[in-house]
Amino acid sequence: METRPNIDPCPVAPWSRPPGDAACDLVTVPTRQGLEAVDILRREAAEGVGPVLHDDGRDTLGFLVPPGTAGHWDVPGSTCVRTSGRGLRLNPEPPVQGSDWLLPPGEADLATDPAILRRALGEAARLIEAADSCR
Numbered sequence: 001m002e003t004r005p006n007i008d009p010c011p012v013a014p015w016s017r018p019p020g021d022a023a024c025d026l027v028t029v030p031t032r033q034g035l036e037a038v039d040i041l042r043r044e045a046a047e048g049v050g051p052v053l054h055d056d057g058r059d060t061l062g063f064l065v066p067p068g069t070a071g072h073w074d075v076p077g078s079t080c081v082r083t084s085g086r087g088l089r090l091n092p093e094p095p096v097q098g099s100d101w102l103l104p105p106g107e108a109d110l111a112t113d114p115a116i117l118r119r120a121l122g123e124a125a126r127l128i129e130a131a132d133s134c135r
Contacts, residue, residue: 024065024111026080026081026083027065027114028078029060030060032128034060034061037121037123038103050064052064052102053100055098056098056099057099066114073114077125
């Protein structure tokens with residue numbers, strides 16, 4: 001039986017990096033699916049939703065998740081990358097030019113629970129598929 005790594009809440013060991021840096025991984029999905037997932041998460045687990053970044057140029061949403069998530073993320077249509085805190089700063093200013101916080105740090109938990117996000121993304125994909133098949 002495969003065991004999953006112990007995933008600590010984000011950020012971890014704040015004394016080991018510059019203030020405001022986030023040692024989180026980032027799950028990126030198409031904007032449409034991400035917006036559906038945000039709605040689902042806010043209805044079902046409002047307190048478990050971390051900051052969400054909207055990248056206009058790439059038409060994606062990025063969910064901050066605990067470090068270590070990228071090592072076992074396998075949700076079709078999404079990617080998860082390690083940030084290790086490099087270049088990702090949790091402050092009101094978006095960390096990437098052309099992006100903006102949909103749910104800014106300070107208004108959301110520090111990271112979205114990956115299991116809850118996985119379920120919400122699956123439900124969002126099913127809702128979008130159903131809506132598209134009715135056209």
